[in-house]
Amino acid sequence: MDFSLLTFLNLLLFSTCSASPPNFVLLFADDLGFGDLGCYGHPSSLTPNLDRLAAAGLRFTDFYCTSPVCSPSRASLLTGRYQTRSGVYPGVLYPGSRGGLPLNETTIAEVLKPLGYATAAVGKWHLGFGANGMFLPTKQGFDQYLGIPYSHDMGPCWNLTCFPPDVKCFGTCDVGTVTVPLLRNEVIKQQPVDFLDLERAYSDFATSFITTSAKKKQPFFLYYPSHHTHYPQYAGPGSAGHSLRGPFGDALLELDTTIGNLLATLEKTGVINNTLVFFTSDNGPELMRMSRGGNAGALKCGKGTTYDGGMREPAIAYWPGTIRPGVTHEMASTLDILPTIAGLVGAKLPQVMLDGVDMTEILVNQGKSKRETMMFYPTDPSEKYGLFALRLGKYKAHFYTRGATHSGTTPDPDCPVFAVLKAHDPPLMFDLEADPSEHYPLPLEGRPDLQAVLERIKNVKEKFEASMVFGESQISKGTDPNLAPCCNPQCSPKPSCCRC
Structure with missing residues (x-):
C-alpha cells in the first residue's frame, strides 16, 4: 500500500471517536548547537538515543527557534507566537522578575486540556515565577510540574557539586540571589538542588507520568525542557566521565540517556506507535564557553546573534508507523508545533494572531512546508x-x-x-x-x-x-528580590536558604 495512503488512513483512524488520540512528547534542549549531535555530524558526541530517533524518524536541516536566548524562545514554542506579541523580551526572566508569560497567552497544554489530555512539564521553565508562583506551569495548563523555574545558573553555584565525587561547578554563575530551588508543582522540595540526582528525578517523574497516563488510557502531553547542555554543565554518576567530550559531552549523554528512558517507557506501555516525539533546542551554542559551550557546525556564530548559528537548531520528529525515516530540507520552526499538534487532534486554535503553520504535511508525507519565511x-x-x-x-x-x-x-x-x-x-x-x-x-x-x-x-x-x-514587555517590569523563591522566607541573607 502507498505510504501516503497508509498515513492518511492512520490519521483518519485516530481522528474518530473510537480511536485513541495521539500522545505528544516535546523534548527541548538548552543552548544546544546545530553541530552538537552525532546524527548532525559531531565526531565525538555520544548520543545513541537521539541518533536512533534521527535514523528512524525525520531529521530537519532548516529548523528555527525565534530568539537566540532562552525565555523568548520558550514563549514562542509554547504559544506559536513571536515573543514580541506576548511581551517576553528583551533578554530573559530572572528569579525575582515581576513579569512572566502572560496568563492570557494560550499554551500547547491549554490547547490540549479541553480534549481530556493529561499534561506535565519537567525541567527548565524559565517563563516566570512571579508573586506567589503566578507564572508557573501549573498556572499555564500543566497538571504537574517538577523542575527549576528558571535557568540553573541563576544562583550561586561555586559551592554546588556538578560532577561526582565532589567536583565543584565550573564558574561562579549569578550571585546575590537565592540558591537554585527544585519545585514539585508549586512547592519547593529542595534548595539548593542536588545536581547529581536531578536528572534521575526528572527521568523518574516523566516515566511515571507516561506509565500512569497509559494505564488510565488517557492521552498525554509531556513537555521536557532540559537544562542540558546549558552552562554550568553537570552530570550524575551514570554519565559523568562516560563521554569522549568532557563535561559538555557528559551532560549531553545524560540528556540522551533520559530520552532513552522515555522511549523505553513508551515501548513498555505499548503507546509508542501512538506518540509523536519531537526534539529540538531553544537557541544556539554559548560559544564564549569554548569547548564547554557547544558547536554550531557549519553555521555562523551562536547564542545571542541573529546569524543562523544562533537560531537554526537540530530537530527530529519520530512517530513509528506514521513518520517514515528521512531528512527534510523544508523550513520549519518552533512556532509550528502548536498548530501542528492542534491540527492532529482537531483542537481549537487560540483566537489570536498565530505565527506558526501546520507542518503535518512535512511530517507524514515529507511534503512541502507551508512556511516560506522566517523572521x-x-x-x-x-x-x-x-x-x-x-x-x-x-x-x-x-x-x-x-x-x-x-x-x-x-x-x-x-x-x-x-x-x-x-x-x-x-x-x-x-x-x-x-x-x-x-x-x-x-x-x-x-x-x-x-x-x-x-x-x-x-x-x-x-x-x-x-x-x-x-x-x-514583561522583562522591563523589573525585578523584586523578595519574589525570588525560597523555602525559608525568613532566611538572611537569601543566598543561604535552607535545604528543604
Whole structure:
C-alpha cells in the first residue's frame, strides 16, 4: 500500500471517536548547537538515543527557534507566537522578575486540556515565577510540574557539586540571589538542588507520568525542557566521565540517556506507535564557553546573534508507523508545533494572531512546508529597529548585524560583542543552500534576479512589521528580590536558604 495512503488512513483512524488520540512528547534542549549531535555530524558526541530517533524518524536541516536566548524562545514554542506579541523580551526572566508569560497567552497544554489530555512539564521553565508562583506551569495548563523555574545558573553555584565525587561547578554563575530551588508543582522540595540526582528525578517523574497516563488510557502531553547542555554543565554518576567530550559531552549523554528512558517507557506501555516525539533546542551554542559551550557546525556564530548559528537548531520528529525515516530540507520552526499538534487532534486554535503553520504535511508525507519565511529578532527587539534579518526561501537578508557576549572567543570577528550594531542598506544577502555559513554576501549589482528577490523580502518585511503589535514587555517590569523563591522566607541573607 502507498505510504501516503497508509498515513492518511492512520490519521483518519485516530481522528474518530473510537480511536485513541495521539500522545505528544516535546523534548527541548538548552543552548544546544546545530553541530552538537552525532546524527548532525559531531565526531565525538555520544548520543545513541537521539541518533536512533534521527535514523528512524525525520531529521530537519532548516529548523528555527525565534530568539537566540532562552525565555523568548520558550514563549514562542509554547504559544506559536513571536515573543514580541506576548511581551517576553528583551533578554530573559530572572528569579525575582515581576513579569512572566502572560496568563492570557494560550499554551500547547491549554490547547490540549479541553480534549481530556493529561499534561506535565519537567525541567527548565524559565517563563516566570512571579508573586506567589503566578507564572508557573501549573498556572499555564500543566497538571504537574517538577523542575527549576528558571535557568540553573541563576544562583550561586561555586559551592554546588556538578560532577561526582565532589567536583565543584565550573564558574561562579549569578550571585546575590537565592540558591537554585527544585519545585514539585508549586512547592519547593529542595534548595539548593542536588545536581547529581536531578536528572534521575526528572527521568523518574516523566516515566511515571507516561506509565500512569497509559494505564488510565488517557492521552498525554509531556513537555521536557532540559537544562542540558546549558552552562554550568553537570552530570550524575551514570554519565559523568562516560563521554569522549568532557563535561559538555557528559551532560549531553545524560540528556540522551533520559530520552532513552522515555522511549523505553513508551515501548513498555505499548503507546509508542501512538506518540509523536519531537526534539529540538531553544537557541544556539554559548560559544564564549569554548569547548564547554557547544558547536554550531557549519553555521555562523551562536547564542545571542541573529546569524543562523544562533537560531537554526537540530530537530527530529519520530512517530513509528506514521513518520517514515528521512531528512527534510523544508523550513520549519518552533512556532509550528502548536498548530501542528492542534491540527492532529482537531483542537481549537487560540483566537489570536498565530505565527506558526501546520507542518503535518512535512511530517507524514515529507511534503512541502507551508512556511516560506522566517523572521529574526535580536535579544532586545524594538519597534524602532524591527527585524534584524528575514529568510525567504533559500535567501536570507540581514538589515542589521551585531555580535554578542554569548558568542565571544570565536575567530570570526562578526560574532563577539565587539562587533557592534551595524545597519546594512542594501541588506546583506546570502544563499543559505550554497553558503549556510553566511560567509559570502551575494553581489546585487548586475543581478536583476537577486534584486527582485530583495524587493520581495522588503515587501514581506514591511507587511509583517505592519501586523506586529508589540505586547507589554514583561522583562522591563523589573525585578523584586523578595519574589525570588525560597523555602525559608525568613532566611538572611537569601543566598543561604535552607535545604528543604
